[in-house]
């Protein structure tokens with residue numbers, strides 16, 4: 001089974017009660033690849049992303065993470081999540097901890113790094129996201145954009161094999177979006193494997209290696225950004241892209 | 246034959262012995278009669294405190310001494326007053342009663358050098374007269390102690406007989422509080438104040454002072470009960486909260502049952518069940534400890550709900566963020582959720598503490614010597630409500646600053662929570678108010 005895929009999804013299905021949210025999704029993300037998932041609201045993008053680190057439990061289908069089937073029984077879910085970074089729309093920083101504390105906590109408690117090591121790594125990560133001068137600030141003292149960059153640093157400090165971004169800039173005031181996108185762009189350039197759900201078309205066009213268009217719980221179309229953006233094959237894709245731009 | 250002789254001998258001996266004893270008894274009682282002159286019957290001091298029935302030293306009182314005549318002509322009585330008595334303004338009054346009839350008797354009396362002297366113009370000759378001597382105002386020794394009155398009587402034939410010693414009176418030492426109370430007793434404004442029925446019944450100054458002291462131990466008891474009971478309730482409450490939220494069905498059910506039964510029945514009833522039920526099972530626990538236990542168990546149910554609501558009020562995103570970083574459930578709880586919960590539940594917990602502190606009063610019904618118990622006792626002996634008002638003061642002494650603390654904490658919480666609420670728009674819909682108390 002060994003191949004280059006970091007994440008491989010096979011025929012994934014998920015419903016909430018009667019509502020079918022994912023209707024058989026197949027997707028493979030290679031090492032170093034940046035996949036952007038587009039699609040209208042409610043099409044199942046978040047659910048798909050959250051299945052990858054098992055925040056949601058799939059009904060059927062298989063997901064492999066670095067050749068390990070994580071949908072199999074007896075998988076240590078916490079262990080699995082250690083190296084899958086996730087960035088949420090609403091940041092979800094720990095409000096009782098400083099920026100530094102947020103980035104250090106899981107390093108110490110989960111990866112069992114020493115306090116000093118965790119601190120050094122946290123400082124480095126915060127510097128990389130441009131927050132070297134904000135390390136001691138509480139989340140409530142930071143802007144939304146700064147909070148989201150702390151959240152990215154927090155995930156990166158865990159040495160993830162893949163980063164999941166779920167509308168990381170949707171909750172931000174427009175002037176704060178760029179700072180976060182720049183960090184994501186830099187990360188992509190450095191070769192991070194990323195699955196990004198976003199409505200930022202420019203980012204998708206410029207950064208994505210591959211664009212996936214979802215609707216109604218199906219992947220309707222996927223391909224290189226220039227293909228999907230310039231020559232969308234499906235009606236729904238055309239409609240969606242037309243509405244957006 | 247032998248038997249008969251023996252029996253008559255015994256009878257004779259017995260008769261002789263009886264005769265001798267009778268003579269002896271007659272002689273002794275005759276001598277006694279001569280020796281006493283007066284038989285001391287009573288010695289008492291009037292209670293000189295507004296509360297209770299105690300006689301306090303150093304505070305004016307009235308001494309009453311009574312004796313009956315035995316038929317010898319009593320001309321003069323000299324009483325030795327209890328040592329340390331102050332008799333500066335003391336007046337002495339003598340009355341002589343023949344049965345219910347009061348006799349007109351003439352006498353000279355004086356008090357000097359710790360002795361009271363009564364000289365009758367005509368000797369008291371009749372047997373069975375009651376001589377009552379009252380001395381007022383007189384202050385007994387401020388140190389307190391047990392005192393009797395001794396004395397002598399001079400008979401018409403100039404012979405002097407020692408009187409038998411009177412019963413003892415117990416005098417309490419004059420504490421600073423008691424001297425304040427006696428001082429208040431003598432103040433005009435206090436008298437004026439107390440002449441108002443309302444003020445006298447609810448705010449009698451003397452009782453405010455004395456109850457404040459008498460209730461102090463009860464206050465310590467109430468504080469002790471809550472100071473031990475509440476910290477014990479916290480881990481219990483946390484345990485019940487976790488069991489109730491946890492995945493083990495039977496534990497979840499039992500914890501829920503416990504919480505609902507405790508919250509659904511009056512604490513008063515729980516106290517009765519424990520205090521009267523356990524002894525019937527042959528289990529005896531120290532009243533104080535049992536009280537602490539009942540309070541802790543009761544409070545733990547309320548705290549469990551406070552903690553549960555607190556934990557559930559934390560945004561779902563916090564659990565997800567912790568989980569996405571690889572933390573297991575315990576780590577998420579311990580490092581992420583609980584630290585945030587503590588801040589949120591402290592105001593509600595403080596309110597719960599206030600409730601529990603007030604609820605210690607229910608233990609008075611089963612004999613725990615706390616504030617209510619003491620005030621009930623004082624009110625029972627004085628017929629005055631002031632001790633209850635003083636008890637109220639003791640409760641307020643603790644609850645007032647704590648109520649203030651709660652509102653300060655709540656304001657602080659509001660301020661610090663605002664930016665969070667703004668970003669965390671997708672709240673899970675739970676709020677702390679779910680745990681707010683219905684009245685018990």
Ligand SMILES: Nc1ncnc2c1ncn2[C@@H]1O[C@H](COP(=O)(O)OP(=O)(O)O)[C@@H](O)[C@H]1O
Pocket residue numbers: 016019021039040041042043044045046047048
């Ligand atoms: N926990 C949930 N319970 C019930 N329905 C849900 C839940 N999460 C998502 N859904 C529903 O599933 C559908 C897909 O949601 P989502 O994956 O969030 O879509 P997207 O991220 O593409 O907007 C939506 O209709 C949403 O209302």
Ligand SMILES: [Mg+2]
Pocket residue numbers: 045046047167
């Ligand atoms: Mg979504």
